[in-house]
Amino acid sequence: QVxxxxxxxxxxxxxGSLRLSCALPEFTDSYMMGWFxxxxxxxxxxxxxxxxxxxxxxxSDSVKGRFTISRDAxxxxxxxxxxxxxxxDTAVYYCVYDQGITPINFKEWIWALTTSPKYxxxxxxxxxxxxx
Numbered sequence: 468q469v470x471x472x473x474x475x476x477x478x479x480x481x482x483g484s485l486r487l488s489c490a491l492p493e494f495t496d497s498y499m500m501g502w503f504x505x506x507x508x509x510x511x512x513x514x515x516x517x518x519x520x521x522x523x524x525x526x527s528d529s530v531k532g533r534f535t536i537s538r539d540a541x542x543x544x545x546x547x548x549x550x551x552x553x554x555x556d557t558a559v560y561y562c563v564y565d566q567g568i569t570p571i572n573f574k575e576w577i578w579a580l581t582t583s584p585k586y587x588x589x590x591x592x593x594x595x596x597x598x599x
Contacts, residue, residue, distance in 0.1 A: 470591070471489050471490065471491060471492075471588060471590035473560065473561070473562050473590040473592060474487070474488050474489075475487040475488050475593060476594045476596075479596070479597055480597070481553060481599055482552065484549060485549050485595060486546060486549070487547040487562075487595075488544055488546055489544065489547075489562030490544060491564070493543055495519075495588070497565045497588075498576065499517060499518050499564070500516070500519065500538070500564035501514070501576075502514040502560055502562055502563075503561045504561070505592075506557060506558040509558075511584075513525075513581065514526070514527055514530055515536040516536070517536045517537070517538055517545075522538070525573040529555070530549075533550055533552075535548040545562050553597060554598060556595060556597050557597050558595060561589050561590050561592045562590045565580065565586055565588075566588055
């Protein structure tokens with residue numbers, strides 16, 4: 468089974484920065500890809516999404532203005548640049564791309580991946596801890 472491999476997580480102080488990377492397969496045949504996170508005792512939630520067609524992006528309200536998603540197609544890597552990190556950003560971060568769905572917008576993609584994770588190819592996750 469194709470695997471995605473995240474890296475770049477770690478322990479950082481509030482206000483600090485991290486850049487997460489996700490090594491992708493050479494060919495994904497997906498509409499979008501993005502990052503979710505799951506904090507202890509909480510449900511997995513979307514963080515950011517990028518379209519494979521026009522590179523348009525979506526950010527959750529909690530990270531807007533602090534996180535930036537990008538993709539290097541030549542290197543097959545998905546990134547999440549995080550600045551001004553807060554303790555509430557502490558979570559396991561997962562990269563994902565869709566398989567077997569045809570979303571027409573970010574809202575549909577997020578709904579599909581949240582309610583039916585089977586429609587995504589997920590990485591194993593990388594821990595981000597924000598603490599002083």
